[in-house]
Amino acid sequence: MKKILWLMVLVFSLALAGAAVAAEVQGVTDTSIKIGQWGPQTGPAALWGAVARGTKAYFELINSEGGINGRKIEYFLRDDGYNPNRTKAIAKELYEQEKIWGFACGVGTSPGMAVMPYIIKNNIPWVGMATGSPHWAYPPKKTIFAVYPLYPDEAQILTAYAIDTLGKKKIAFFYQNDDYGKGGLVGAVRELKKRGMTLAADVPVEVGETDLASHVLKMKKAGADCVIMWVYPKHAAIVLGTAAKLGYKPQWMACSTLSDVALMFKITKGLWNGMIFGNFAELADSKAPLMVKYHKAQMKFAPKERWGVFFYAGFGFVEPMVEGIKRAGKDLSADNFVKAMESLKNFQGIMGPITYSAERRQGIKKVFLAKCVPATMEVQGKKITYGKGQRLSDWMGVE
Amino acid sequence: MLGQLITSGIAIGATYALMALAMVIIYKTSEVLNFAQGDMAMLSAFVAYMCLSTYGLGFAMSFTLALAFAFALGAFLEFAFLRRAKEPNVLGLIIITLGLEMMLYGLASWRWGSDQKDFPFPVSDFEVHQLGGGVVISELNLVTLGVACALMILLFMFFRYTKVGVAMKATQQNQQAARLMGIRVGRIMMLTWGMSSVVGACAAFLIATTDTLDPNLMWTPQLKGFSAAVLGGMTSLVGAVLGGFILGVVENLFGGYVSVEFKAVVAFAVIVLILCVKPSGLFAKHYVRKV
Amino acid sequence: MDMKRDYYEDIRLLDSGPQVFWLVVLLGALAAFPLVADSYQIYTVNLIAINVIVALGLNLLVGYTGQISLGHAGFFAIGAYSTLALMLNAHLPFFLALPLAGFISAAFGFLLGLPALRLEGPYLAIATLGFGLTITQILGRLDVFGGHMGLQAPPLELFGLKVASDAGRYAVIMPICVILTWGLRNLTKTRVGRAFVAVRDSDIAAECIGVNLTYYKTLAFAVSAFYTGIGGGLMAFILGFISPHTFNVMVSIMFLAMVVVGGLGSILGSVMGAVLITWLQLELARIGELPLVGPVLTELSNQVFTLSGLPNVQYVVFGLIMVLIIIFEPLGLYGFWIRTKIYWRTWPF
Known part of the structure; x- marks a missing residue:
């Protein structure tokens, strides 16, 4: 009898441990959060690949300030050459091999469209795709938040x-x-x-x-x-x-x-x-405090990059994502993050005012x-x- | 509008003609379709750009250096890669040029990044001459036309009247026999590739002036030049140039009067139709191979 | 293995006992693969299987019949779009739509084969290139096919079973790939296959001994297009979304590279070429993150090149591999394989 009791305790504790593991969110620990992005670093659209490198500089800036809620961002950047075929492979690789938590930006409508069903199916947070096509926000999808004005x-x-x-x-x-x-x-x-x-x-x-x-x-x-x-x-x-x-x-x-x-x-x-x-974003010579701060970050973390709009757009597109992560606090499950994002009302970084709600997934409507x-x-x-x-x-x- | 469409067609056709000439030179001696042609030219344009804007050299100096670089690059690629192929078949050689194209493209984008650049040129595309009836042609267009025609005549004379030129033709017809006649086939090939690369580089300078300079500069002109060469008959210099003009004019007329959307592909349809009637292009003799 | 003593030995699909053994092992491994691999690996293998199908089709045309094609992305697109259109508009089930799409593609192949009767070398190259470009242009124009917005693939359903996972798709794709490979091997061993080879080696000589050139050249185009179309139809479900942009000239060139790098006129070669090129395309995207090479490249970028252009190294490496393989082995990977085999057979001499 005692043995059986022990066994039950063991089973219970195992189950509990299992549940605890299950509650843990993929790609997030107490000290880190993994975020990925695809972007054309090669090929005809490579000009717009600066977005992905801008995001990198922005995350480095945030990490140097201590991260978000004590978590540092681990950033994965992959080149898809604006080829939807490769974008799909990258999304799978990042989510299934590198075990990332969510996706940031991503240039291009076709590449994004190739990935969207996968992202919806797996409930992966995806914020700030760098294209103004209406496919992302209309109809609204739970974990997808568009920033770019249509x-x-x-x-x-x-x-x-x-x-x-x-x-x-x-x-x-x-x-x-x-x-x-x-x-x-x-x-x-x-x-x-x-x-x-x-x-x-x-x-x-x-x-x-x-x-x-x-x-x-x-x-x-x-x-x-x-x-x-x-x-x-x-x-x-x-x-x-x-x-x-x-x-x-x-x-x-x-x-x-x-x-x-x-x-x-x-x-x-x-x-x-x-x-x-x-x-869709402040002008390059803007004296807005955030722009000045970001320009300094560029000179520190990516001194060889040109301070062009697509580079700092990489900062702007993920501002709401970072804010959402901040507001979500310790629990970064998809549900909690979505709730935090939906609380953004007229949030403004270096781009237009961003508002989300339960029905609204199009962040910026102004240029x-x-x-x-x-x-x-x-x-x-x-x-x-x-x-x-x-x-x-x-x-x-x-x- | 008709006059302007035809004039603009001839102007753009001249750039196709230059690329076609470059392709024909190599095809004439080795029957290889060189897919690296465009990117060899693009790299040379970048070298000119570097001389001009990074080192601040003058136009004459920069372009001379870039053309010398183009020649060396062409000769080097032939010497280092194509000649090394063991028991080469034509398809294998084409794949080698495709591989080279990727390498050159990769190197150029690695070195200069993907931002568009402005390519300075001594002749302006905005200074125009009136041809009457509101039809205009820019100075740059005139220069392009002049360069294309001059190169065509020069190359024609070269192949017809110089010893080296004749040796090149002999190499195409039968490499083995040419070698036995004392022609150094290897050297001839290197020379061909160098020359072709120089012609391509001229095209790239002129194209980069109206376009913007970036690693993707020459992909479309290369395809167009390739089409023009096929239209003209692949082995005929005059055919290549005329093919370029025909292509440019047909495209522009189609774009102006029928559909802008299909302008980019109409050329191919025309070519397929012409090839059905004349399988070796408009200006080349049709050889039936011996069994 | 090398001596053929009678006709039946020549048309036999498998030459020896060990070949049968290894075939069974291979099929077993392919069947067991989804049980042990994770989803991303299965996805990669699915991509490879599709490319194998296309490479086989193209090799029949290029390697066996000696016709060049730079327009196979066009057939790929036709296959993909027809499959989806038949399923979405005509509400056909997948197992009917896919072969039908293959036949539609084959019909286009037949049409393209007609001008090919009179063309060779660069002339044929430009005609096929034009075909590939025109097809995507027209597809972008047709609103039935979603125009430039592209087309979303419907959920894949087979005999009432929903196929949603990578392993499920593997179960659909891999058998098709195996059957088509077997079919091609069979084809090349028949009268038709030998006619193709005769056309490749000398079309005039072939005509003299009674091979109907019109028939066999167009047939080669049609069969090749059929394979490519099937590959395209499967690709639509792997991607889940297709747009004209997906089928550019680069895709055609990559197919050709697979065939030539793998080995012209060889089925094993097509498979090896497809595997190598697909794998390189996926893996080279991460070249900057490799343990030893990465820092060196980064440093080099800082000194000589630009850091933002670093990912372009993949093109350099890719091109170099292609060039080196062709330079050192005109028969491609298949040539290496043969040479290795001969080396071990005669070892230690």
Whole structure:
């Protein structure tokens, strides 16, 4: 009898121990939390891979301040080359081999879409995907929190600004022929429809295209006096050059993925001057205290990186995630983390105000507009002209 | 609009023509399709960029250095990799060039990162000449056209009238026999690769000026140049250049009047149709191989 | 093994007792694999199995029949999209949709085979390349196929059983892979297979001895496209989401690399090539984190290269491996295998 009693005690304690283990959350200990990210470090989209390296610098900054609730972040960065096939493998590898807790950011719609079913199935927290496609937040998924303002919303804001403030009548839309470009197109059409107008021309461009003369001639022939661009930086540069050559001078406007003014000014050889573009994060020379702090972190942890918008976007996209982890406290189970995230109301870092609720998974719904102006600085005795952003508006959204 | 579309088509066609010339030179002597062509040129453009902006050398100096580098690179790749292949078959050689392409691409992106860069060039793409009827052509376009035609004529003369050029043609027709006739086939190959690389580098400088400089610069132009060369007949220098012009004009007219969306692939459809009628391209003689 | 004494020895699928033994061992190992491996490993093997199917199909075309193709991503896409479209729009069950998709792909292969009758070398390369590019372009345009937004794969169901885990998918994919491998080996040993080889070695000579070129060249394209289409259909379920972006030129080139690196005109070679290239693609992404190599590379990046470009080392290594294999062994990995075998057989001489 005694033996049986002992056995029962043993079984019970084992079961309890098992339960305790089960309650433990994957990827989290008292001193560490594992977070992973994929991002294109190679290939045609590698320009946007800076996001993932920005996140790395941000986590190093947080670790140097003692981590979150005493937990240091262990960060895993994998290159997927913008290939959905590899993204899926990376997500599985990180979650099943490295046993990470959650995912941060991740550039690209196709790569993200390839991973989303897996993330939903396993209830993995995923915050701040670096793309403004509506797939993430609509319909809302429990553990997925979008940050980036939606492309359609941004396109609506730009279109409204062109008509109301600049008094433009004929608007053309020049977009990359995929999910990204078409996201913008939808918004512009929606805004024009509200006013009973239509696009003067919608001109798609393929990713591999390098000769844009016929594209420009189409817009010129349509007589558009304002062109909104939703393309790769490369195409933006080529189209501006071709338009300048063919004597076509509309008001150009660009989406927030082209908001790296300094770079764009340089690669367009100054043609970016006068460009009006959307922004999802503060301008690079902003004196906001957080921006100054982050810039210092960049100089300390990643001194060779360029302080461009995609680098510090890597900070901004995960700010709400870090805040959520902080608010969730000791217990980082998916449920508790989601509850903490849903308590974020008008939380603001270096991006627009972020709000989540039980029904709302789209964090930012606002962008602000800026205009590119030339500025000069002196480098080793030589005067160099560069482009910088000048703020035109406050954070604004679509009603 | 028609005039402008045709003019722009010829202008862009000139860059295709240059890449096509580069491909034809190698194909003419060794029957290898060189998929590393574009990235060899891209690397040379980066070298020019480095000379210009990092070391602050002048245009003449930088471009000369970069072209010398291009020649050395081409010759080196042939010497170090293609010649080392044991019992090579054509497909194996193509895969070697694909491997080289990846290596060069990787090295360039490792060294210069993936940010786009502006490529300085002495001739502007914004200074335009009126051709009448509102049709314009930029100075850079004129230079590109000039370079393409000049190189075509030079290479044509070279293959026709110089001893080395004739030796190159002999090498293509029968390597064994050429060797027996006292031609140093190895050297000829190195020279071919060097020359081809230089032509490609010229194309890359001109393309990088209107485009932006990054490791993906030459992938599309390479495919287009490849198509142009096939259209012209793969072994014909004149054919390659004309193929480039035809390709550029057809693309632009299609983009202007039919559909911009399918502009990028219309070229391939046209080529397949033409090849059905003339299997060896427009300007090359069709050889039937002996059994 | 080397001497064939009569016709039946030539058409026999397995040559010797030990071969039968090792085959049984291999099949046993494949059956036992999901029981011992974790989900990520199974996923990797699933990817490999799909690439094996495609590599086999492509090798039939390139290695056995001597036609080059740079457009197999197009067939891959056709297979993937047809499978999903048949399931989503026509509500066919998976076991019907997949072979149907294979046949649709084969029909396209037949069509592409027609111009191929007159083309060779670079001309054929450009025609097939154009095919691959055009297909993705058209797919991006068709809203039935989700356009550029892509298409979500429905849950995989087989005879009423839901297949949701990697092991489940393995149970679907691996038998298909084994059957198709067996089928190809069978095919190459028949009259048709020998006709393919005759066309490769000299199409004019083949025609002279009575091989119908039109028939066999288009057939080679069709069979190759069928294999690739099946591979594509399975891939759609591995990924769970497909978009035209998934099937770019690089995919075609990788398929070709698998075949040539593995060994032209060899089934074992196709398998080895697919395994090596798939594995490299997955593993090289982490090259900067390897224990000894990583710090060296990081230091090198700081000194000579850029740190942000470090992941590009994978391309350098990848390219180098491809180049070295071809340089030292024109028959690819299969050549190495043969040489190792001969070395041990004649050891110690």
